[in-house]
Amino acid sequence: MSLQLINGEKLVAATHNAGKAREIEALLGGRFEVISAGSLNLPEPDETEVSFVGNAILKARHAAKASGTVSLADDSGLSIDALNGDPGIFSARWAGPYKDFDRAMEIIHLKLDQAKAENPDAFTPRAYFTCALAVAWPEGHAVVFEGRIYGQIVKPRGDKGFGYDPIFQPDGYDITFAEMTPDAKDAISHRHLAFAQLKTHLF
Ligand code: IMP
Numbered sequence: 001m002s003l004q005l006i007n008g009e010k011l012v013a014a015t016h017n018a019g020k021a022r023e024i025e026a027l028l029g030g031r032f033e034v035i036s037a038g039s040l041n042l043p044e045p046d047e048t049e050v051s052f053v054g055n056a057i058l059k060a061r062h063a064a065k066a067s068g069t070v071s072l073a074d075d076s077g078l079s080i081d082a083l084n085g086d087p088g089i090f091s092a093r094w095a096g097p098y099k100d101f102d103r104a105m106e107i108i109h110l111k112l113d114q115a116k117a118e119n120p121d122a123f124t125p126r127a128y129f130t131c132a133l134a135v136a137w138p139e140g141h142a143v144v145f146e147g148r149i150y151g152q153i154v155k156p157r158g159d160k161g162f163g164y165d166p167i168f169q170p171d172g173y174d175i176t177f178a179e180m181t182p183d184a185k186d187a188i189s190h191r192h193l194a195f196a197q198l199k200t201h202l203f
Pocket of ligand 1: 074075076077078091092129161162163164165177189
């Protein structure tokens, strides 16, 4: 079988978030008819893997098997060196059921203050965003691509973007993701890097 994506093909986005499905359609350049797993009423699997790549493959395989259609899933998050990689794959869960990212960013800064007080010489504000993108075929084959962007954690600045954008300042910039225009962020982000690899390998 061919591990390629054909223009015009139907693709299931393994998400129950309609906004994310639209974003995926746009990132694929409108070449595919993207249907969300939510609109097909597919059940959401538990994200039981321990890495972004593992969870992306799990979600893509689950949707491909349930729908009988090529499926794409992403898993992303923020990993902070001084917190041993947290929040990592739990990035969404740290914001709680009400998706309170102001609180999640406050908790991160409290934990960083603690880490700095405990070990000032070894302290580093280094962090990175990861996006793992998996494509799975109903027969069970899967491929995965990972994009990362490195930078540092700063006090929250800016009101654009979403999630942890206000506390992430990418290397080479003096503004945070939340201070960038959406186009500027999209041109360098972990998501952009993962989609660029996917396009190179599967188109
Ligand atoms: P997922 O939808 O399960 O992959 O959860 C990803 C979580 O990681 C989101 O809820 C955000 O908290 C965080 N995240 C991922 N990408 C970004 C980004 O580009 N900016 C800010 N936060 C992000």
